[in-house]
Amino acid sequence: MPAVAELVGKLFSGEDSVREILTWCSLLIFSISIFRRLRQWYRLSHIPGPPLAGFSRLIWLAPQGMSGQYTAWMRDIDRKYGRLVRVGPKTVVTSDWRLWKRIMSARSPWTKSDRYTGFRLDPQRDHIVSTLDEREHTRLRSIMQHGYSGKEVEGIEEKLDAEVLSFIRLLETRYIAHNKPFDFARKVQYFTTDAIAHLAFGEPFGFLETDSDVYNYIAIIEKTMPAMGFFTNFPGLFRVLRLPVLNRLLPKATDKEGMGKLMGLAKETAAERFGPDRKVQKDMLGSFIARGLTQPEAETQIVLQVVAGSDTSATTIRSAMLNIATNPLILRKVQAEIDSVAPFPKDKVVDDATTRNLPYIAALIRESLRWLQPAMDMSPKKAPPEGDEWNGYRLPGGTEVGWNAICVMRDPELWGDDAEQFRPERWLEAASDPSKLCDMEYVVELNFGGGSRFQCLGRTVALMEIRKVIFELFRRYEFVVMNAGKPWTSIEWNMVEQHEFWLKAYPRENSPSML
Numbered sequence: 001m002p003a004v005a006e007l008v009g010k011l012f013s014g015e016d017s018v019r020e021i022l023t024w025c026s027l028l029i030f031s032i033s034i035f036r037r038l039r040q041w042y043r044l045s046h047i048p049g050p051p052l053a054g055f056s057r058l059i060w061l062a063p064q065g066m067s068g069q070y071t072a073w074m075r076d077i078d079r080k081y082g083r084l085v086r087v088g089p090k091t092v093v094t095s096d097w098r099l100w101k102r103i104m105s106a107r108s109p110w111t112k113s114d115r116y117t118g119f120r121l122d123p124q125r126d127h128i129v130s131t132l133d134e135r136e137h138t139r140l141r142s143i144m145q146h147g148y149s150g151k152e153v154e155g156i157e158e159k160l161d162a163e164v165l166s167f168i169r170l171l172e173t174r175y176i177a178h179n180k181p182f183d184f185a186r187k188v189q190y191f192t193t194d195a196i197a198h199l200a201f202g203e204p205f206g207f208l209e210t211d212s213d214v215y216n217y218i219a220i221i222e223k224t225m226p227a228m229g230f231f232t233n234f235p236g237l238f239r240v241l242r243l244p245v246l247n248r249l250l251p252k253a254t255d256k257e258g259m260g261k262l263m264g265l266a267k268e269t270a271a272e273r274f275g276p277d278r279k280v281q282k283d284m285l286g287s288f289i290a291r292g293l294t295q296p297e298a299e300t301q302i303v304l305q306v307v308a309g310s311d312t313s314a315t316t317i318r319s320a321m322l323n324i325a326t327n328p329l330i331l332r333k334v335q336a337e338i339d340s341v342a343p344f345p346k347d348k349v350v351d352d353a354t355t356r357n358l359p360y361i362a363a364l365i366r367e368s369l370r371w372l373q374p375a376m377d378m379s380p381k382k383a384p385p386e387g388d389e390w391n392g393y394r395l396p397g398g399t400e401v402g403w404n405a406i407c408v409m410r411d412p413e414l415w416g417d418d419a420e421q422f423r424p425e426r427w428l429e430a431a432s433d434p435s436k437l438c439d440m441e442y443v444v445e446l447n448f449g450g451g452s453r454f455q456c457l458g459r460t461v462a463l464m465e466i467r468k469v470i471f472e473l474f475r476r477y478e479f480v481v482m483n484a485g486k487p488w489t490s491i492e493w494n495m496v497e498q499h500e501f502w503l504k505a506y507p508r509e510n511s512p513s514m515l
């Protein structure tokens with residue numbers, strides 16, 4: 001320290017030799033940094049993209065991640081620069097589904113990019129999505145896949161049925177019975193969050209029962225979306241957040257609301273399952289623990305389960321609702337298919353096996369996922385050290401390639417000239433061309449991550465929940481969109497959010513009312 005003080009003293013007293021050394025040092029550091037940036041820029045300079053994007057993530061990636069207009073940006077760069085676009089110093093986005101398929105395939109040497117660290121819910125700890133350690137990821141997947149698939153678990157369907165009925169009861173008693181409109185965007189979020197909480201915690205949070213955002217959870221998550229958009233571009237910032245002075249600002253398990261409250265509930269739930277008086281249950285968590293998940297891991301994975309499984313499913317249900325309620329041709333086919341297997345008693349929910357055999361509803365759900373991608377983040381993967389090549393473009397080792405979800409899902413080469421239109425029939429028509437149907441099915445599945453390494457673990461549960469709720473809503477009611485000119489407002493971060501989707505519902509003739 002005295003040496004530093006002496007140096008500073010000499011500097012201010014104007015000793016030329018010290019000032020000169022410092023000036024040269026600064027120039028050297030500056031030149032090295034410029035050289036490194038130029039080298040980085042040069043490595044991918046053969047790939048087209050917005051000017052200056054190759055110099056810093058701050059120029060393109062960060063502002064776009066926080067703009068809330070992700071799809072408009074993605075469509076724009078695809079139109080201007082083509083199927084392979086450089087959007088950051090080492091980041092490229094592709095709308096070529098064949099390249100994305102190759103990257104995501106089971107034996108691909110591509111791995112998760114450091115952007116995944118930005119998905120941490122707790123800066124101190126990784127969960128299955130945020131971990132970059134391949135072996136750790138494989139270990140967690142092998143522990144959890146049995147519970148998620150429902151094989152070792154009792155009561156998944158019963159718990160989902162209870163929440164579907166709770167949802168119907170809420171709509172009917174508070175709105176339909178009083179001829180009042182409701183914001184379907186918000187109510188369906190209550191449903192998906194309670195449904196996933198019921199699976200993860202053993203009971204719902206109570207959104208549906210109270211018709212409110214209990215613990216202010218949704219409001220707080222929505223507020224943190226832009227920050228998440230930023231952190232995914234600068235994952236190194238998580239190291240800064242671990243500093244004690246900033247750590248105090250982060251959610252804590254002792255909080256009374258928001259993510260902290262969720263962390264607290266997860267801690268309590270996990271604690272009940274470990275220790276001498278532990279509760280042994282044959283539910284999802286029970287299966288994870290039986291296969292080796294530790295207590296701290298259980299705390300983190302429960303929280304992730306709720307975050308990963310609520311908004312994603314809600315978006316798919318909204319996409320289906322909007323397109324059925326505004327298109328009489330689709331509505332008639334949905335109702336006819338439901339009526340062909342109904343009636344069930346009013347207090348029963350259709351069973352999963354029945355909904356799996358409804359081809360039009362299956363096509364409708366695929367189309368809903370294609371039309372609006374619930375998790376539209378580019379999710380870049382990192383090229384292996386030896387690099388890769390695609391269509392004559394060299395992708396040097398360490399290059400991150402992400403996908404342009406909206407452009408893949410609207411690619412006219414795959415989906416035809418009517419790619420922009422919501423048309424479930426395209427799936428039924430494609431049955432006559434098995435190779436085309438196979439490509440379409442593969443590509444729409446990319447919404448769930450794809451491949452054996454990156455595929456969503458909650459896919460089976462999500463589809464069961466979505467099929468059931470669509471069936472039950474359209475079995476019982478006719479829906480009217482209140483503001484047909486602008487049915488909802490949509491904000492797109494890494495995830496897409498819809499708000500203000502106002503509907504009115506009327507009981508269908510001869511439909512089973514809950515009242």
Ligand code: HEM
Pocket residue numbers: 128129141196304305308309310312313316374375379446447448449453454455456457458459461462
């Ligand atoms: C329509 C609904 C859903 C969609 C579109 C969806 C999408 C995705 C995607 C794209 C990934 C991969 C992330 C990546 O590695 O890049 C993923 C992973 C995951 N999802 Fe889902 N998800 C949905 C519903 C659910 C539900 C309901 C649950 C929980 C029950 C869930 C739990 C998970 C988990 C645990 C992972 C981590 C898998 C891993 O990293 O190995 N998801 N999901």
